[in-house]
Amino acid sequence: MYKLIGSPSTRAMRVICCLEELGLDYEIIPAKPGSDEAQKFNPSGKVPALVDDDEVIIDSTAICLYLADKHGQLSFPCGTIERAHMDSWLYFITDEIDAPLWVWWKHSFILPEAQRIEAIKPACQAEFERAMETMAIRLGDNQFLMGDTFTVPDLVMAHCAGWAQLGCKFPMPDGKLRDYLKRIRTRPAFRKAAKMLKG
Ligand SMILES: N[C@@H](CCC(=O)N[C@@H](CS)C(=O)NCC(=O)O)C(=O)O
Secondary structure, three states, X not given: OEEEEOOOOOOHHHHHHHHHHHOOOEEEEXXXXXXXXXXXXXOOOOOXXXXXXXXXXXXXXXXXXXXXXXXXXXXXXXXXXXXHHHHHHHHHHHHHHHHHHHHHHHHHHHOOHHHOXXXXXXXXXXXXXXXXXXXXXXXXXXXXXXXXXOOHHHHHXXXXXXXXHHHOOOOOOOOXXXXXXXXXXXXXXHHHHHHHHHO
């Protein structure tokens, strides 16, 4: 059975959604970010981490990709053009969506108050909004980021969008992008994961 280090209120949520989509058994060890417990699995103390037998994998996106590749769903084979496009989405989401959200979040809640810079936050929101505009164009009329196939970038994106809307209170434009996010959030795996978040 897989062991997931990190609680649903963190990026561990992405891995929970992935494990649920794949129908896999897992146990959650709700180590807090930066705790001694988390540091046993990741020298930075960050979560999530995944334990698979004697191996520990860190970073939510790498974990989801590993699970998807290993279990032959939610991704495309390495070396295919589809995989190239799928990876392109993943880097876009981590660089241009997760990164500004994380900077905004750190300067709102995580850093010691003396290190927080309020003035950086509007720039983070603007970067996020620009990425959403790009995303809406790239998504077009597709059901998912990779057309008809639901893949790992969809689940990372859905997590980022929830974080932006509920955590940062960033407005989400109406239209195809909102419909796309709703399509993901109403999947059974996501509904189950959302219940875990509410406790
Ligand atoms: N790129 C990493 C980021 C992990 C990360 O920053 N996790 C947060 C919780 S969501 C954390 O552990 N923060 C503690 C810290 O920054 O020291 C991932 O996607 O797993």
